[in-house]
Amino acid sequence: MDFGAFLADSLRLMEAEIPHLYGRLAATLGRRDVRVQVDGPAFHIRSDGNHVRIVDPGESPSVELTTTGRDILSLLDAESTLLASALADRLRLRGRADELVVFHDALMVYLGAAVRAPGFVGLRDRFRSEVEE
Amino acid sequence: MTAMHALRDLPDAPVDAVRRALTRGDRVRRVPRGSDGGGHKEWFHYCIYGDGFDLLVNYSLVDELHGTPPERGPGARRYEAARLTMLARERRWVGDVDRYPAHTVRAAAGSPEVRIGPNRMRWGGGVYHLRAALRDQPVEVDAVLRPVTMPSIVHNVAVRDGPPINWLVIPRLLASGTLRIDGREHRFADVPAYHDHNWGRFRWGRDFAWEWGFGLPKDVGNPWSFVFVRLSDRAHTRVMMQGVFLWKGAREQRVLRGSEITVTRHGQLRQDRVAKTPRAMALIAPGRAIDVPERLVIEADTGDTSFVATFESQEAAQVIIPNDDDLGVTIINEVAGRLRVRGCVRGEDFVVECPTIFEFLGA
Numbered sequence: 128m129d130f131g132a133f134l135a136d137s138l139r140l141m142e143a144e145i146p147h148l149y150g151r152l153a154a155t156l157g158r159r160d161v162r163v164q165v166d167g168p169a170f171h172i173r174s175d176g177n178h179v180r181i182v183d184p185g186e187s188p189s190v191e192l193t194t195t196g197r198d199i200l201s202l203l204d205a206e207s208t209l210l211a212s213a214l215a216d217r218l219r220l221r222g223r224a225d226e227l228v229v230f231h232d233a234l235m236v237y238l239g240a241a242v243r244a245p246g247f248v249g250l251r252d253r254f255r256s257e258v259e260e
Numbered sequence: 261m262t263a264m265h266a267l268r269d270l271p272d273a274p275v276d277a278v279r280r281a282l283t284r285g286d287r288v289r290r291v292p293r294g295s296d297g298g299g300h301k302e303w304f305h306y307c308i309y310g311d312g313f314d315l316l317v318n319y320s321l322v323d324e325l326h327g328t329p330p331e332r333g334p335g336a337r338r339y340e341a342a343r344l345t346m347l348a349r350e351r352r353w354v355g356d357v358d359r360y361p362a363h364t365v366r367a368a369a370g371s372p373e374v375r376i377g378p379n380r381m382r383w384g385g386g387v388y389h390l391r392a393a394l395r396d397q398p399v400e401v402d403a404v405l406r407p408v409t410m411p412s413i414v415h416n417v418a419v420r421d422g423p424p425i426n427w428l429v430i431p432r433l434l435a436s437g438t439l440r441i442d443g444r445e446h447r448f449a450d451v452p453a454y455h456d457h458n459w460g461r462f463r464w465g466r467d468f469a470w471e472w473g474f475g476l477p478k479d480v481g482n483p484w485s486f487v488f489v490r491l492s493d494r495a496h497t498r499v500m501m502q503g504v505f506l507w508k509g510a511r512e513q514r515v516l517r518g519s520e521i522t523v524t525r526h527g528q529l530r531q532d533r534v535a536k537t538p539r540a541m542a543l544i545a546p547g548r549a550i551d552v553p554e555r556l557v558i559e560a561d562t563g564d565t566s567f568v569a570t571f572e573s574q575e576a577a578q579v580i581i582p583n584d585d586d587l588g589v590t591i592i593n594e595v596a597g598r599l600r601v602r603g604c605v606r607g608e609d610f611v612v613e614c615p616t617i618f619e620f621l622g623a
Contacts, residue, residue, distance in 0.1 A: 148587075205542035238544050239587040245341065248359060251540075 130165035130196060133254040134172070135181040140246045141237075142178075148240035153179050155233040159226075162188035166196050190222035190230040196258035203251065274510050278407050279386045285413055285428055286383055288371045289459040290321055299323055299584070302459035304374060304381055306390060307617050308403065308435045309478070310448040314596055315401060315439055316355075316617060317392055318345040319374045319381045321367055342367070342376040344392055345537065345579055348399045348441050349596055353535040353577035356397045388433070388455065403437030405453050409485055409510045417501055419468040419491060425460040431485035431507055432476045452476045452614070464590045465583025469494045471523075471556070473571055473618030475599040483509040484610045486569065486601050488558055490523055494622065504558060504569070506605060514605050520562050527554030529573040529595070541580035545589050550576050551622035552593045560603075567603025567610075571618050574598070593620040 128136075141149040156174035162184060163170055173182045198217045201207045212218035220227060241247045290300045303320040320343040342365040347355035358377075366375035372383035379392040386406065393400035409432045416424040435453035439446040454474050462468070468491060475486035490502035504521050506514040529552040536542040558569040579592040594617055601612040 202543055203540045205536055205539035208546045209543065210546070235544070236587065238540075239582065242538075242541060242544065242582050245359075245361065 128253050128257045129167050130163070130199070130254070131167075131170040131181050133250060134163070137241065137244075137247060137250055138179050138181070140250060141240045141244055144244045144246060145240055148236065148243065149179075150177070152233060152236045152240060153177050155229070155236050157229070159190075159229070160185060160188040161230060162191040164191075164193045165199065188222075189226040190220060192218070192220055192230075194218040196254070200255060200258055203255075274410060275386070278410055278510065281411055282383060282407060282430070283372070285411060286372070286430075286457055288321070288367050288369055288374060289426070289457075290323065290367070291369055299461045299463060300459070301462065303457070305456050305458070306381075306388070306405065307454040307474075308401075308405070308439075308448070308451060309453070309476075309615055310435075310439065310446050310451045312350060313439060313441065313446050314349040314615065314617060316345070316347040316594055317390055317401060318343075319376055319379070319392075320345065321365070321374070341365075342374075344376050344379045344394070346392055346394050346397075346399050346401070347535075347537070347577050347579075347594055348439065349575070349577075350441060350444070353575060353594075353596070354397060354441065355399060355535070355537055355577065356394045357538045357579060358395045359538075390437075398440070398442040400440045401437065403435050403439070403448075405433040405435045405455065407433045407455070409507050410512060412487075412505055412512055417491060419462055419466070419500060422463055422466050422468070423461045425458060425462055425491075427456060427458050427489075429456040429474075429487055429505070430454070431474050431487050431505070434480070450480070452478055452480075463584040464581050465585055465588055467493050468500070469496060470621045471618070473556075473599065473616060475569070475601055475612040475614050475616055477612050477614050482610075482612070483507075484601075484612050486599070486612050488569065496525075504560065504567075506565075508605070508610075514565050516560050516562060516565060521558055521560045524557045524559075525553035525555075526557065528552070529554050529576060531575065535577040537577065537579050541582075541589065544582075545578070545580050545591060550578075550593060551591070552576050552595055552620045556618065565603065565605045567601055567605075569599065569601040569603075569612075571599050571616070572597050573618070576620075591622055593622065595620060 153174050157176050159174050161172040169184050171182050171184050173180050290302050300323040303318050306317045308315040322341050342360045343357050345357045347353050360377040364377045374381045382389045388405040390403045407430045411428050411430045414427045418424050433453040434450040436449045471490045473488050485507040487505040491500045503517045529550050534548050556571040560567050573595050574597045576593045576595045581590045599616045
């Protein structure tokens, strides 16, 4: 399971399990694309304000994020923090400051939803086993 | 002197009374789903103090109001889940919170037994049997805990902004068994232990907080046990309830409430590193700021009873719980430290000095 597949599955899970937070995530992102690259090929997180989807890379992302699966696991395992990873260049974020703030707000909503979605743990474990293989 | 000797030395030797009280009172309190307003929460909490370790084990049952697990389909709006929390400390805290889906949980209303996946807690034959192992952390316990004091049950503790909390506490048990931490084995026999059981329909994130702790001497010949609890608003500006419970031997000897005790917080505990569980919650609640005093002093001078109890904080670990009604979190700080109580009850001096775990709940 690459990170794009993990993210797509997690968004479907949130939409089914905690739709009010899924809706809040989409509303927080508004109409935006975020370009993400984790180990493999890049993809876009695209929000229209109501739904969030994983799509092929397109034009003009508001924010670009680059990291690795292992660095994501180190965040999930509390071995690093978002700030420490960014300062150490293990997690690279590029965008205008106001766009980075919106992305951070959306990320907090996503994480808040993830810890409340009962099915998320299984999804995370599948991602972990693929990264650690 | 063994603790059982201490019990037998009491004139009323209430071993059977302890057993009867717990058989009647310490059972699963949740009601069948759908027969109440939902949101029931309940946990069985145990602390064990061996030579060279502290251990906290918590079996928690939660009637979730938000979220639909995959096995129930998108129409379902409520479900029950369970969590096992274990924190163990040799030099530093290690532990985790493992969540289990409803179909792996056995905890019938009125039952003395809770099974959460492969983990188990059962009251039977006058003892608690605990068996628990974390999924991703090398912590595993198999223990038998024998109560040596009567329980105290406090019903309907009012909290602001929601239904009341109920609380059963047994300040003193003797624990025997095995604890494994990262391959190291601790075998223990008749070491001090503590148990409480909480239940109610409160909502995480509402305007309440608690401070709570206990003291039980390692010397089983010392008959005194000490429990402190205070419920306040989240900002700690308004106290809703506070009390100290003192046991001598098996019996509750003195209860002091409200203005009979004075509680003061001194300083702020600071740590370079704070263990957070579940670990992924560190993404949501990063940072090292801890809403825990360096020192907590509880005092009373009521005429027939006086004491000064001082808890010195050493190291906190945080259990981080998502709020029920907003995206915030509630942080339960489990704080290892030392308690020293010196006092006098009805002309009898007493001293309690021990390692302990105090709990500070905050935003």
